[in-house]
Amino acid sequence: MSLWEYANPVKFISTTDKVLPWIWVLAAGCLATGLIWGFFFTPDDFRMGSTVKIIYIHVPSALMAINAWLMMLVASLIWIVRRHHVSALAARAAAPVGAVMTVIALVTGAFWGQPMWGTWWEWDPRLTSFLILFLFYLGYIALWEAIENDDTAADLTSILCLVGSVFAILSRYAVNFWNQGLHQGATFSLDREENISDVFWYPAVISMLGFALLFVALVFLRTQTEIRARRTRALLAREGQA
Numbered sequence: 001m002s003l004w005e006y007a008n009p010v011k012f013i014s015t016t017d018k019v020l021p022w023i024w025v026l027a028a029g030c031l032a033t034g035l036i037w038g039f040f041f042t043p044d045d046f047r048m049g050s051t052v053k054i055i056y057i058h059v060p061s062a063l064m065a066i067n068a069w070l071m072m073l074v075a076s077l078i079w080i081v082r083r084h085h086v087s088a089l090a091a092r093a094a095a096p097v098g099a100v101m102t103v104i105a106l107v108t109g110a111f112w113g114q115p116m117w118g119t120w121w122e123w124d125p126r127l128t129s130f131l132i133l134f135l136f137y138l139g140y141i142a143l144w145e146a147i148e149n150d151d152t153a154a155d156l157t158s159i160l161c162l163v164g165s166v167f168a169i170l171s172r173y174a175v176n177f178w179n180q181g182l183h184q185g186a187t188f189s190l191d192r193e194e195n196i197s198d199v200f201w202y203p204a205v206i207s208m209l210g211f212a213l214l215f216v217a218l219v220f221l222r223t224q225t226e227i228r229a230r231r232t233r234a235l236l237a238r239e240g241q242a
Contacts, residue, residue, distance in 0.1 A: 027213035034207030060211035068098030076158035093222035136164035
């Protein structure tokens with residue numbers, strides 16, 4: 001079986017219809033487990049107090065905000081190279097979800113930053129690049145809506161996605177690129193000594209898995225909607241020509 005079979009809209013919809021219920025159940029289970037465990041059954045941090053529990057929402061949403069754009073980048077490249085419409089529509093479907101994740105990350109970051117830094121906002125390298133990433137999300141969505149021809153819109157938004165990927169990478173690695181800035185280093189690291197304590201780590205990982213599954217479910221659902229909307233527009237156009 002070839003992966004490119006799922007570029008067929010009918011095959012994509014039939015397959016995702018089968019797996020979507022399971023993804024929804026797993027996403028709900030992971031989110032409920034991670035958030036309830038994290039917020040109600042973990043202690044306060046000795047430095048951050050109860051504010052540390054924001055990580056169960058902030059870190060997963062920030063991770064998905066970045067990875068959503070990278071997923072859009074891959075889908076856009078597939079469109080440019082292979083001209084598969086499902087990939088272009090999947091990128092379009094992911095954009096609003098990624099934008100919402102970015103807003104959640106920015107808002108929860110502000111709630112964390114106010115007691116820790118004494119300010120709701122700081123022009124920190126990571127925060128600034130994250131804000132610019134959000135603006136790229138808005139621009140991407142607006143560009144799709146502004147162009148009537150779907151193929152032309154897919155071409156132009158794919159180019160915009162390539163440019164915006166720079167800020168997606170900066171959002172992830174800004175702390176490593178610039179030493180200055182208030183934002184802390186990575187919460188999760190392959191270096192065991194830099195990781196947070198296990199008591200926070202386990203529920204946070206489950207929450208991250210829940211956010212990832214939620215993202216997949218939403219993108220599948222929205223991609224199905226985009227495919228059906230494209231079919232409807234094509235049928236209306238044919239009727240108009242008849």
